[in-house]
Amino acid sequence: MNPLLYFWLFLKASLFSTGGFGNLPSLHHDLLARGWATESQFAESMMVGQISPGPNGLWVISLGYLTDGLRGTLCALLAVSLPPFLVLIVERIYRAVEGHPAVEGFMRGLTLAISGIFVVILLNLLHSAGMITPFWSSVNARPLTIAIAALLLGSTKRVPFPLIIILGAVVGLLWH
């Protein structure tokens, strides 16, 4: 594993995305293609990201640790800390183009694409863990029930996300 390239993949993913999980599609593609991460490492680091304090975006800290130990942690930390500094430049530019339709449109298109790709990746996660099969030819009730229950509970905005994750783990322990 080339540490510089590894760092660049993390930096690139954060640089060209916005939001805590915006870097996921790009990282998912690049690290998997090189065999530097597995599907389940993505799921595990997202899980840690959801239950740790601070921004969700720190899930990459966990991904760094799982894929390359403490060196990976530091690479990931540096890679997610640098891009937000560009907000200082954005603040200046935004004054000039504030409210321009094309700027708003671009940001919206970006967000929609990230949302769409995100769902595909999530389904891939279940698929690669052997929990669902392609084209739903046979459906395993347990993971689907848990996923849908988590989605419904999470949508109410009343139940904290970490609690839902812990509930999921408990259900996994009791129902197998």
Add this chain to the structure above:
Amino acid sequence: MLAPTPAAGPLLREWLLIGLQSFGGGNATFALIRQTFVERKHWIEAGEFNRLFALVQIAPGINLLALNILIGKRLLGWRGILVSLFGLLLPSVAVATLLTAGYARVQHTAIARNALHGFLPATVGLGCVTSIQMAHTSLKEAKKEGRLSLVLGLVLLAASGLAVGKLGWAVLPVLFLAGCIQAMATGWLRRKAPVEEPTR
């Protein structure tokens, strides 16, 4: 009334506390930041805070880190940025690393594997919630521009997912393409039916 600008020490202390207490992800962290700086300490005005938060939506990377940087700069310049970033990241990163290290040690035991079969689908469900919330905000904006724009939004959403998931296209070009298509569409739609500017 705004309180006087804090010194570096108290500023660091508040960020450390936020970094330690904000279990519950981005929404919890955001709520805690607002509560601390606007309501409890009165270091930043509510309107100013909203403006900063709107700005970080279009900045690259983690929005809350960008917000952290803007708040730090507003209060104490570059020194404020360093103090703020360090204060928020130190506890959060330490906890995330420890949790991961702990998980890495037990991941091959039967208990951990059974737990994984529960929390992995739960994580997927919650990921869908995040995804739906992001898309919802954008589609609401699109709806204001008319039905055509809403349909385009839904098409972009589905097409991006299919392009990456089924056709195996690279992610960044898809994101860029979606951005450009929507930029042109919004530009065209607004020229056709300009949104009325509020009179001042």
